[in-house]
Amino acid sequence: MSVRKLAVISFVLAIGFAGPVSxxxxxxxxxxETRQGLLKVVRSYFGPIVGMARKQxxxxxxxxxxxxxxxxxxxxMIPDVFRMDTRGAEIETGALDGIWEDWxxxxxxxxxxxxxxxxxxxxxxxxxxxxxxxxKAFGALGASCKGCHDEYRQQD
Amino acid sequence: MSVRKLAVISFVLAIGFAGPVSxxxxxxxxxxETRQGLLKVVRSYFGPIVGMARKQxxxxxxxxxxxxxxxxxxxxMIPDVFRMDTRGAEIETGALDGIWEDWxxxxxxxxxxxxxxxxxxxxxxxxxxxxxxxxKAFGALGASCKGCHDEYRQQD
Numbered sequence: 001m002s003v004r005k006l007a008v009i010s011f012v013l014a015i016g017f018a019g020p021v022s023x024x025x026x027x028x029x030x031x032x033e034t035r036q037g038l039l040k041v042v043r044s045y046f047g048p049i050v051g052m053a054r055k056q057x058x059x060x061x062x063x064x065x066x067x068x069x070x071x072x073x074x075x076x077m078i079p080d081v082f083r084m085d086t087r088g089a090e091i092e093t094g095a096l097d098g099i100w101e102d103w104x105x106x107x108x109x110x111x112x113x114x115x116x117x118x119x120x121x122x123x124x125x126x127x128x129x130x131x132x133x134x135x136k137a138f139g140a141l142g143a144s145c146k147g148c149h150d151e152y153r154q155q156d
Numbered sequence: 157m158s159v160r161k162l163a164v165i166s167f168v169l170a171i172g173f174a175g176p177v178s179x180x181x182x183x184x185x186x187x188x189e190t191r192q193g194l195l196k197v198v199r200s201y202f203g204p205i206v207g208m209a210r211k212q213x214x215x216x217x218x219x220x221x222x223x224x225x226x227x228x229x230x231x232x233m234i235p236d237v238f239r240m241d242t243r244g245a246e247i248e249t250g251a252l253d254g255i256w257e258d259w260x261x262x263x264x265x266x267x268x269x270x271x272x273x274x275x276x277x278x279x280x281x282x283x284x285x286x287x288x289x290x291x292k293a294f295g296a297l298g299a300s301c302k303g304c305h306d307e308y309r310q311q312d
Contacts, residue, residue, distance in 0.1 A: 034200045037193020044190045044237060070236070073229040080226070081200060 031084040032093050038074060038081050045070045049138055059131045064138070065124035071141075072117035078110035094154040109148040116141040187240040188249050194230060194237050201226045205294055215287045220294070221280035224273050227297075231270035235263040250310040265304040272297040
């Protein structure tokens with residue numbers, strides 16, 4: 001085995017690929033943190049657009065286009081990171097059981113939101129002079145996100 | 157204001173867009189969790205490929221192709237989620253100060269890793285019959301990740 005290969009293997013060990021020896025509840029906790037992590041990244045790209053919608057920061061179509069593209073890349077990952085069924089696990093999570101009871105609907109809602117993010121990206125690409133149209137597309141994305149949260153996320 | 161617009165606004169409030177009224181240290185904590193979240197998602201896509209490299213699960217070029225594509229989408233987001241300079245903040249983080257001292261190099265290393273992920277995606281698309289070539293491309297991606305961690309991430 002080459003030195004480089006050894007180095008890479010020790011690297012992947014170091015960053016925590018515990019593999020099948022890790023306890024089941026550790027893997028569950030990991031899965032929850034991963035899916036929450038994905039949504040945190042989505043939220044970080046939403047943030048500036050929300051600020052623009054509230055007129056707290058100036059409208060910037062280029063930023064919206066870039067951020068919507070990132071969100072469009074991220075949302076299709078939702079079914080991947082939610083694949084582990086954590087129903088019944090003793091963990092703190094806002095994920096409702098319906099996710100795994102109605103998996104196809106959950107995945108379809110994520111896909112629909114990804115389409116709305118693509119539509120926002122397209123609207124922003126054309127919309128430097130028409131903030132109203134861009135914000136309408138943002139509203140449609142927000143409504144789509146909300147549709148999924150209403151169904152599958154614990155309400156505060 | 158339409159009912160739908162109100163609903164969307166209350167939704168974005170509910171999922172935590174506290175906006176500029178939130179305390180600075182809350183925003184710092186948020187930024188740290190977001191960047192850690194992004195890397196957790198990257199890791200989740202690495203996991204099965206590491207399992208294949210260790211021969212714990214069977215080689216599957218289609219899975220590698222899909223996961224490498226996701227990683228190639230995620231890695232360019234690294235500069236976005238690390239933009240907030242958290243040097244000196246009293247937070248638990250493995251992020252070293254060099255990230256913001258040598259920002260251009262940090263961003264370039266993230267971009268290089270994204271290229272290696274694209275190369276892995278391409279190798280996997282061609283490589284159903286040649287696990288060796290695919291795993292070589294995976295090694296190159298791992299080495300690139302390691303190069304960035306060695307420089308910019310606290311060693312355990």
